[in-house]
Amino acid sequence: MAAKRDYYEVLGVSKDASAAEVKKAYRKKALEFHPDRNPGDAAAEESFKEAAEAFEVVSDDQKRQLYDQFGHEGPKQAGFSGFRGSDEVFSHFGDLFADLFGGGFGGRRSDSGRGADLRMRLEVSFADAINGSEREITVPRKQVCDTCTGTGCAEGSRPKSCGYCQGRGQVVHRQGFFTVQTTCPKCRGEGQTITDPCRTCSGTGVQQVESELTIKIPAGVDHGQTLRVQGAGQGGTRGAPSGSLYVQILVAEDERFVREEFDVHTPVEITMLQASLGCVIDVPDLFDEEVEYEFDPGTQPGEVFVRKGKGIPVLGGRGRGDQHLHVKVKIPTDLDSPAIESLRALAEARGEPVADPRGFFEKVLGRKRS
Ligand SMILES: [Zn+2]
Ligand SMILES: [Zn+2]
Structure with missing residues (x-):
């Protein structure tokens, strides 16, 4: 893999670019290299990922600071090490794309079968955030079915080619001069149907499980930072990869240590x-x-x-x-008479005028009486 380019250079902005400039620059790059505009172009996808990675870092104050200070190592240590593919870019930015492109482009590419990402929050004590620690968590998630290993078919059976679309997944209707192609309603585009579904997962290829995971909390993690656990999201259908689990760390406050x-x-x-x-x-x-x-x-x-x-x-x-x-x-505020006397003597010796206690009491009593 080629050496990583400078993120500011990737976006074409200066080192002190404002948030608005960064967003604008990224929009331009994302449009230029968007997979919908460059189908099957591996170089474009690489540039699309590179721009997304640069934007993810430069648009986030904390990651940007780490990057400015330590280069590419900085954000990596904060748990961010780029995107593996354009699918991940879409699932990560989600709503931002609708915002950037006004809904002009689709977000996630359809039919990939990749499992959805999961998000959760994890509260850690201030000490655990400072020292780093490990936490056992239970994540309810869908996982590839153990019985059928994701095929959805009962043991010994295989999916049959869909008779309705002859395995193409698409059906073509003729309407006057036009032909209209739609997704096959019977197999929903799969091109095959399961005649004898797996009893464990009812043919879906995934089953609901409670996954036990160990989350490594890096020493020095800050409130609000997000860790990604690859492959710990929802299982993909029919052998497609699982999504990621994003764990946002919430650090408990400790009045003895206010972090900056x-x-x-x-x-x-x-x-x-x-x-x-x-x-x-x-x-x-x-x-x-x-x-x-x-x-x-x-x-x-x-x-x-x-x-x-x-x-x-x-x-x-x-x-x-x-x-x-x-x-x-x-x-x-709790001085007893001897303590008051010695402080009074000290004040007198240093020539510092202090209130006369009798005069003070008289004043107070006088006020109360009237
Ligand atoms: Zn199954
Ligand atoms: Zn079909």
């Missing part, structure tokens, strides 16, 4: 005295539960400290982002 790209933001609360005198306290860590962190004397509210390389792993094992510790200073 590959960095995380962590609020850390320390007291007024700890901020003034400095302290060593435990802060949440992505991998070690908690680690000790030293705050210098005179730490200010709102100050941000960066723990370099302690953020989220970049997909593909290219290091990690940073953790930002955001300091919140808690002012005590």
